[in-house]
Amino acid sequence: MGARDVIKEANPAFYERYSQLEDTDEFWEFMIKPPRQSIRVNTLKAPLEVVLERLKEEFELEPIPWAREGFFINVDNLAKVPEHSLGLIFGQEASSMIPPVALDPKPGELVLDMAAAPGSKTGQIAQYMENEGCIVANDPNMDRANVLIANLNRMGVLIARVTTRDGAEFARFENTFDRVLLDAPCSSVGLIRKKWRFLEAWNLKGVMKYMNIQKKLILAGYKALKPGGTLVYSTCTIDPLENEEVVDYLLRKTDARLEKIELPVKTSEPVLEWEGKEYSPELKKVLRIHPNDNDTEAFFVAKIVKPEGGG
Numbered sequence: 001m002g003a004r005d006v007i008k009e010a011n012p013a014f015y016e017r018y019s020q021l022e023d024t025d026e027f028w029e030f031m032i033k034p035p036r037q038s039i040r041v042n043t044l045k046a047p048l049e050v051v052l053e054r055l056k057e058e059f060e061l062e063p064i065p066w067a068r069e070g071f072f073i074n075v076d077n078l079a080k081v082p083e084h085s086l087g088l089i090f091g092q093e094a095s096s097m098i099p100p101v102a103l104d105p106k107p108g109e110l111v112l113d114m115a116a117a118p119g120s121k122t123g124q125i126a127q128y129m130e131n132e133g134c135i136v137a138n139d140p141n142m143d144r145a146n147v148l149i150a151n152l153n154r155m156g157v158l159i160a161r162v163t164t165r166d167g168a169e170f171a172r173f174e175n176t177f178d179r180v181l182l183d184a185p186c187s188s189v190g191l192i193r194k195k196w197r198f199l200e201a202w203n204l205k206g207v208m209k210y211m212n213i214q215k216k217l218i219l220a221g222y223k224a225l226k227p228g229g230t231l232v233y234s235t236c237t238i239d240p241l242e243n244e245e246v247v248d249y250l251l252r253k254t255d256a257r258l259e260k261i262e263l264p265v266k267t268s269e270p271v272l273e274w275e276g277k278e279y280s281p282e283l284k285k286v287l288r289i290h291p292n293d294n295d296t297e298a299f300f301v302a303k304i305v306k307p308e309g310g311g
């Protein structure tokens with residue numbers, strides 16, 4: 001049985017909905033193919049070259065084109081690699097490295113990571129900030145926040161303050177942060193490659209539930225952003241209602257503008273019309289990544305700026 005038939009049988013509604021986005025054999029194959037292991041070298045702890053030299057003694061590394069510190073690696077169990085326990089490397093999916101690259105945080109800035117646990121992107125942001133400045137790393141799920149704290153400790157992140165609020169509460173810190181990352185809770189279609197249960201559990205009701213949370217969070221994140229600041233919105237899912245719809249909602253409600261993300265990454269066409277609704281042509285600037293584009297998890301990334309004098 002091919003991947004298409006396996007998916008059709010496991011969740012017919014899923015197949016029906018997303019065959020409207022793309023219906024190639026490749027798309028369905030990569031939707032369930034086990035993912036490639038990738039790592040980010042943590043330059044907060046040691047120089048990139050030193051860590052690479054050591055890893056190359058044992059493993060084959062393939063650079064990830066869109067993240068200088070990212071590599072695909074042929075390892076079965078990362079937990080057994082000493083560099084992992086030491087926080088010199090962090091297991092992070094290749095496409096999940098894109099949002100912090102797009103955010104482009106600088107040393108000394110004040111950054112809000114609204115949905116931060118387990119902290120792979122907080123660590124990457126701290127790395128780009130060279131441990132100077134401040135990151136408010138928030139996640140309302142206490143268990144996940146504990147994992148976040150443990151990971152930040154292991155990675156040697158010294159500039160994060162962990163909070164456990166509903167991200168929507170940050171709306172009251174108006175015009176405060178230089179940069180905001182909203183790596184939103186979502187239906188996680190991208191994670192099916194790693195966990196089959198995300199395919200079985202998927203339903204449209206869940207998509208709608210997440211869409212409503214995401215709209216609330218993106219408005220709050222935008223409010224908390226300083227004029228001239230950058231907000232990156234990302235999900236690891238493919239549903240237009242959780243992606244283009246949410247960004248279109250922000251564009252309609254505020255003075256937000258979109259910026260094109262120039263990276264060497266293959267993408268699929270953004271969705272500009274869905275279920276009879278048309279989205280702003282500005283949405284052409286977002287990155288919609290299907291699993292077969294780069295053999296990674298699916299991802300969606302939008303780079304949003306607040307005009308100077310806006311808010």
Ligand SMILES: C[S@@+](CC[C@H](N)C(=O)[O-])C[C@H]1O[C@@H](n2cnc3c(N)ncnc32)[C@H](O)[C@@H]1O
Pocket residue numbers: 096114115116117118119120121122138139140141144165166167168183184185186213217
């Ligand atoms: C995609 S995960 C974040 C992954 C994380 N950014 C990383 O790179 O490791 C989404 C997170 O959103 C959190 N979350 C759920 N509801 C939230 C809310 N109302 N406000 C903020 N975060 C929320 C979940 O607990 C979950 O940890």
